[in-house]
Amino acid sequence: DAKTTQPNSMESNEEEPVHLPCNHSTISGTDYIHWYRQLPSQGPEYVIHGLTSNVNNRMASLAIAEDRKSSTLILHRATLRDAAVYYCILRDYEGGTTSGTYKYIFGTGTRLKVLA
Amino acid sequence: NAGVTQTPKFQVLKTGQSMTLQCAQDMNHNSMYWYRQDPGMGLRLIYYSASEGTTDKGEVPNGYNVSRLNKREFSLRLESAAPSQTSVYFCASSEYGTGNQPQHFGDGTRLSIL
Numbered sequence: 001d002a003k004t005t006q007p008n009s010m011e012s013n014e015e016e017p018v019h020l021p022c023n024h025s026t027i028s029g030t031d032y033i034h035w036y037r038q039l040p041s042q043g044p045e046y047v048i049h050g051l052t053s054n055v056n057n058r059m060a061s062l063a064i065a066e067d068r069k070s071s072t073l074i075l076h077r078a079t080l081r082d083a084a085v086y087y088c089i090l091r092d093y094e095g096g097t098t099s100g101t102y103k104y105i106f107g108t109g110t111r112l113k114v115l116a
Numbered sequence: 117n118a119g120v121t122q123t124p125k126f127q128v129l130k131t132g133q134s135m136t137l138q139c140a141q142d143m144n145h146n147s148m149y150w151y152r153q154d155p156g157m158g159l160r161l162i163y164y165s166a167s168e169g170t171t172d173k174g175e176v177p178n179g180y181n182v183s184r185l186n187k188r189e190f191s192l193r194l195e196s197a198a199p200s201q202t203s204v205y206f207c208a209s210s211e212y213g214t215g216n217q218p219q220h221f222g223d224g225t226r227l228s229i230l
Contacts, residue, residue, distance in 0.1 A: 043221035091215025101166040102215025106158030
C-alpha cells in the first residue's frame with residue numbers, strides 16, 4: 001500500500017503558484033520524500049527530493065513540515081506544460097533479512113490541470 | 117545523454133506468444149527495475165535487480181521473468197502472454213537500491229495482448 005496520501009486532482013491557473021500537498025504520517029527518520037511527475041504518454045520524471053530541510057531546484061520547491069509528516073511541492077508559476085500527475089513517494093523495503101532492496105510505492109498521485 | 121532506453125515502444129501480441137522487453141541505461145547505475153502501469157493507476161514493481169548478478173521479485177512477478185545481462189541491461193520476458201498483461205511497462209535505474217536516490221525512467225513499452 002502507498003505510504004502517502006494525496007488529493008486526486010487539483011486545478012490551477014496558468015502563471016499562478018501551485019501547492020501540491022502530501023501526507024506521510026508513517027515516515028521514518030531516514031526516509032527521503034520524493035516527488036515525480038508523469039506527463040501524458042511518458043515515463044515518470046524526477047522533480048525533487050528532500051529529507052528535512054526545504055529544497056529548491058530549477059523545477060520546483062519542496063517544503064517539509066517540521067515533524068516530517070507532510071510536505072508540499074510548490075510550482076512557482078504553473079505553465080500548461082506542468083499539467084501532469086504528480087506522485088509523492090516514500091521508499092518501502094522489499095525482501096528478507098539477508099537480501100532485498102528499497103523500492104518506491106506509487107499511489108495514484110494528484111492530477112494537476114492547468115487552465116489557460 | 118540517452119539515460120534509460122526501452123525497446124520496443126509498442127507491441128501487439130496474441131495470447132500465448134512470448135516476448136522480451138529490452139532496457140538499457142548508460143548512467144553506470146547499479147540498480148534497475150521493471151514496473152507496469154495499468155490505466156488510471158500508479159506503477160507497480162514487477163522485478164528488480166539491486167546489483168549486477170542479482171534479481172528479485174517485486175509486487176506482481178507472476179507471468180514474468182527477468183535477466184540482468186550486465187550492468188547496463190535488464191530485460192523482462194513474458195513466456196506466455198495473457199490479456200491481463202496488457203499494460204505499459206517502464207524500466208528504471210538508480211545509482212543504488214537504497215530508495216533514497218532518484219530513479220530514472222524510460223519512456224515505456226506499450227504492450228497489448230489480444
